[in-house]
Amino acid sequence: MAAKQKRIALMGFRSVGKSSVTIQFIEKQFVDSYDPTIENTFHKNLKIKGQEYALEVVDTAGQDEYSILPQSYYISVDGYVLVYSVNSRKSFDVIKIVYDKLLDMKGSSNIPVVLVGNKNDLQNDRVVSVDEGKKLASEWNVKFLETSAKEYQTVNEVFIQIVSAIERAEGGGTPEKPGGCSIS
Ligand SMILES: Nc1nc2c(ncn2[C@@H]2O[C@H](COP(=O)(O)OP(=O)(O)OP(=O)(O)O)[C@@H](O)[C@H]2O)c(=O)[nH]1
DSSP states (O other), X not given: OOOEEEEEEEEOSTTSSHHHHHXXXXXXXXXXXXXXXXXEEEEEEEEETTEEXXXXXXXXXXXXXXXXXXXXXXXXXXXXXXXXXXXXXXXXXXXXXXXXXXXXXXXXXXXXXXXXXXXXXXXXXOOSOHHHXXXXXXXXXXXXXXXXXXXXXXXXXXXXXXHHHHHHHTTOOOOSXXXXXXXX
């Protein structure tokens, strides 16, 4: 079976860990230093229940409440991983604004999205509760995950879930559950 090509964009406020989540997924590495991203694209294949996916992962430059999203983010992206960090209230507020901008531009609420609360290893610095993340995701009717790029927690699951969300939006029959997934 031919690999299905899917383009995924990670979006969110500066420094929430978009690059770190991406690099953990692609290279299984964590880099402690902070180097603001302009925009990077990575490729990785992921197999879910026998179906091969050729993923193009776009690690975007961080957005804030004033950012104008480039048109390329609306047109050619199949699914969005919207990231905030659990130790930043501002990043939680910004992710809602980013989502609203996507809705406006796409003109539909049926956008494949996964909401991700990163840095959940920083429990002492947490300012956004798990319940708040869950509540927002349920308002949007999307999956919610907390991750730690630092401790490699739940990072693969993010990409499995976004591929599943894309398939659901396209009317495909991809598994909801991660079982049977392999990454190459
Ligand atoms: N403790 C902890 N630190 C993290 C985690 N993920 C990222 N960081 C750190 O947070 C900082 C920012 O991470 P980046 O991955 O560069 O964040 P980004 O969202 O890509 O940032 P921009 O490129 O500015 O948009 C870096 O110092 C990372 O090491 C995490 O899960 N836990």
